[in-house]
Amino acid sequence: MSGYSEMEGKWQAEWSKNKLDRANTELGKPKFMLIFAYPGVTGFLHVGHLRGYTYVDAIGRYKRMTGYNVMFPVGTHATGNGxxxxxxxxxxxxxxxxxxxLRNGCPKEKLNDLKDPMKVVDYFNEVYVNDYWKRFGFLADWRRFTCTLYPDYTKFIQWQFKKLNEQNLLIQKPYYSPTCPVHGPVAVDASETDISKGGNAEVQEYTLLKFKHGKEYLVAATLRPETVYGQVCFWVNPDVEYTRIKKGGETWIVSKPAAEKLQLQKxxxxxxxxxxxxxMIGWTCEAPMLHKKVPVLPASFSDPNVGSGLxxxxxxxxxxxWISLEALKTxxxxxxxxxxxxxxLDSVIPVSIISIEGYGEFPAQDIIKKMGITQPGDPRLDEAKKQVxxxxxxxxxxxxxxxxxxxxxxxEAKDKMKQAMxxxxxxxxxxxxxxxxxxRCGQPVRVKRIDDQWFINYGDESLTERTDKHCYDMEIYPPEFYExxxxxLKWFRERACVRQGNWLGTKFPYDEKWIIEAISxxxxxxxxxxxxxxxxxKKIVPENMTEEFFDHVVLGxxxxxxxxxxxxxxEDLLKKIRRDVKYWYPLDINLGGKEHMTVHFPVYLFNHSxxxxxxxxxxxxxxxxxxxxKKNKISKSKGGAQPIPGAVEQFGVDALRxxxxxxxxxxxDVEWSEDIVITYRQRLDRIMGTVEELLSSGTGDKKEIDRWLISRFNGYSASARAAMEKYDLRQMATAVYFEMLNDIKWYGRRGGKNKETISEALRIWISMMTPITPHTAEEMWSRAGFKGLVSxxxxxxxxxxxxxxxxxxxxxxxVMSDITQIKKVTSAEPKRIFLYTTPSWxxxxxxxxxxxxxEGKLDIPTLTKKCMADEExxxxxxAVTEFVKKVVTDLSRSSSSSKRDMIEMDEYSLLTSAKDFLKEELGAEVDVFSADDEKAYDPQNxxxxxxxxxxxxxxE
Incomplete structure (x- = not known):
């Protein structure tokens, strides 16, 4: 165990002993409830996950330290097939x-248990809580931990669906669903909750066009049924083995993958x-709608896995x-x-069917020429196709x-022509x-027709209107997502909310053959x-948690x-639970990864509304x-990152935080870099070393530098609070770990040693470190002699x-910066430095x-006139008239307060008092003169x- 681990364990034990993680209702005290989107149980977490989770703990700690009663609960999401x-x-x-x-720390003797899916869930629940969240020092209320497979949780979800049904938001209709042959329908979205690949895929509607050839049909799939009047030939891949199928009394020819897909849909x-x-090359077939014969020609770009393969x-x-036909003709x-x-081949002549502004008779030909495409197979053809x-x-x-x-x-024509055919x-x-x-099980997912699929109707106009209106009153970050x-929300329509097959989850209360899916x-x-x-x-059990129970404690x-x-x-317990719900809800912050912008967060908002x-x-x-x-998102299910315990041992929790x-x-997005994490470890070590130096720096009288340090720290305290009110941890961290450290170092360089000042500064500084690096803060708080826990x-x-x-x-x-710059430009190493403060005029x-x-009256003529009226x-x-121009320019660019400090400052006394410091820093004797001093040594004026x-x- 590293020294960091010992320190972290010590303070985590103290927080637990003092019950800092527990959230209890305190009527009259402002509350703040926040969560992170709970992780799916699909493998070990990695260093990437802890980014968002740590934000939540830091925000929660900040809120505790500014007077809020904070609830930060955690759980896991085990619904599905993971x-x-x-x-x-x-x-x-x-x-x-x-x-x-084994590489991630699973004991070998545990493997036999993990053949049971529920034992898998239990194992990872323990890992997530103990090896990740507690190890990172999260002040989460562990008493509230829940999992989507717990019997009590499922009671709550069933109640939720009963309430949705009361609002007439549950509907049932046929649905073409992405489906796994083992697990049944799966959700395909960016969260990849059910799947291991293809989260950006969409279900696409094709129109199957039937080309009659004798007593059978060659069946082509198109996304553009409106273009049938431009059909001049038919493409078949000569290197592919197709298959005949019987469909509704007709014989069709399609690719083998298409035949398998059709069996799922027809x-x-x-x-x-x-x-x-x-x-089939050289056949002729009759095109639908046109009812004219077209030849069958070879095309290697006809992919058997796309559409019908024809x-x-x-x-x-x-x-x-266009380009394939031209190539074939030559x-x-x-x-x-x-x-x-x-x-x-010469008889196959393109037909112009659509007029598009900016294009000529043949849009395909135009865009090929514009993009400089000359050969079939050019990858830019896909871009050209999408644009046309x-x-x-x-x-x-x-x-x-x-x-x-x-x-x-x-x-308009597209839908009419499609329907006509x-x-x-x-x-x-x-x-x-x-x-x-x-x-996730490794099987390919294909689209299957489900005749009695249940949906939540997120396209309901009144629900959308209410949800949308509420969002204007919310704090939503980043601002782009707020917009x-x-x-x-307006794009959302029905969402399939249940699955059939081999799934873990809550049974649908209106038909238990269905399992409520992972997002719903x-x-x-x-x-x-x-x-x-x-x-x-165990104060309540699932049998108690009826619809009437939730109606009362949640809705009153x-x-x-x-x-x-x-x-x-x-009755007393019902009243207590009802009181808790009224006190803690609504949720103040829900934090999740960016994939949730179009997956979890919209339905989260809809269901609440x-x-x-x-x-x-x-x-x-x-x-x-x-x-x-490197170049992409880390996948926890594929083991793409260093295990969290190893990272913690190597760098320490607070360096990672x-x-x-x-x-x-x-x-x-940030690319994981151990080298960068090391720099944060070094910075924390430097801060701790600086604090030790301050605590042993002896006693000194208060000087102007003491007033400066406390002023600066008070300013940082205000700006860091302002940053955290906007949840800007980066701005707060910049102030606390960089700017304040620089100022402490400056204070020491300037000879600051006053114990009272140091104590006051450390109280501010360490307190401000606590939300982000709580273990380090506790250690320094203790060493500084402050009572209790800073947390x-x-x-x-x-x-x-x-x-x-x-x-x-x-x-x-x-002044030091200017002198250094002059030395650099002149390559001089002076023995003596002369400073001349401004003349009184x-x-x-x-x-x-x-x-x-x-007074709002400043301009060059008026100020010049006023100056010329002064005899001195x-x-x-x-010289006065020239200086007036400079003054007017300067005052228009800066605040009045900074200029007032400037003119009220006795520069001569200030610089004279700093002569010894400047001498030591600059390595030369320093003399200070007023420009009003006629006897001043000034050989170059x-x-x-x-x-x-x-x-x-x-x-000199």
């Missing part, structure tokens, strides 16, 4: 996975026999088709191989050649995923942390005596970005600041200018350049 998959990999003796478990699909793609060709508006060897005559499709859909109109659809906008039996709908999706959340059971749950403590302490419905009689919960009254709706959301590996807080804004103390209220004291030290620093001009500024100033003639706040300098 634990099942992990258990299966152990049971199947997956060597890579077992090595991953009734009565049976696979018949294979057919090679090259055997493609209809519309060269006018499809860049791939490839005589290929044409000869498949017996395609020149006359046949987008422009055509939004700006295009159908040409007259498209019959009754001529003149229509493309977006469906009605005539020439087309059907088909659904596919836009990219490969893999379930964008409204469009996200994690929306209202922060409220349950208030109640979970009573279930954990029902007479307490009746509810007590019907639920078996005492649907079920709870206005005074219980959420108050704040913070979204944090990732700690990444400071790294998270300061390395960047929480709203940008249970209140942050000192910001005291008075002294602008004059701060201005004076700033002037000394500026310049100070008088500055005073007049300042007075006029405060008039003696300096032209440097004193004439002196102005208020900028002494003149001569090096």
């Amino acid at each position: 634990a099942i998959t992990l258990a299966s990999r152990v049971a199947n003796k997956d060597e890579d996975f077992i090595e991953y478990l 009734d009565g699909v049976t696979i018949l026999s294979p057919i090679s793609g090259k055997d 493609v209809t060709s519309v060269p006018s508006d499809a860049p791939d088709d 490839d005589t060897a290929l044409a000869k191989r498949y017996g395609l005559s020149k006359e046949l 499709y987008k422009d055509g859909y939004h700006m295009g109109r159908m040409k007259d050649i498209c019959g009754k659809y001529g003149g229509m906008r493309v977006e 469906i009605d005539s039996g020439e087309a059907e709908l088909f659904f596919d995923l836009t990219e490969e999706v893999v379930c 964008n959340v409204h469009s996200t 059971d994690s929306t209202l749950y922060p409220l349950y942390y208030i109640i979970s403590i009573y279930a954990n302490e 419905k029902g007479d307490v005596r009746t509810v007590s009689k019907n639920t078996g919960v005492s 649907a079920i709870l009254p206005d005074d219980m709706l959420p108050k704040g959301i913070i979204v944090n970005w990732y700690i990444t590996g 400071l790294y998270y807080a300061h390395v960047a804004s929480m709203f940008v 249970s103390s209140q942050l000192p209220e910001p005291g008075m600041t002294s602008s004059s004291a701060e201005y004076g030290e700033g002037l000394i620093r500026d 310049k100070t008088n001009v500055m005073k007049m200018g300042l007075e006029m500024t405060e 100033l008039r003696k300096n003639g032209k 440097k004193s004439r350049a002196a102005v208020p706040g900028r002494p003149a300098i001569y090096l």
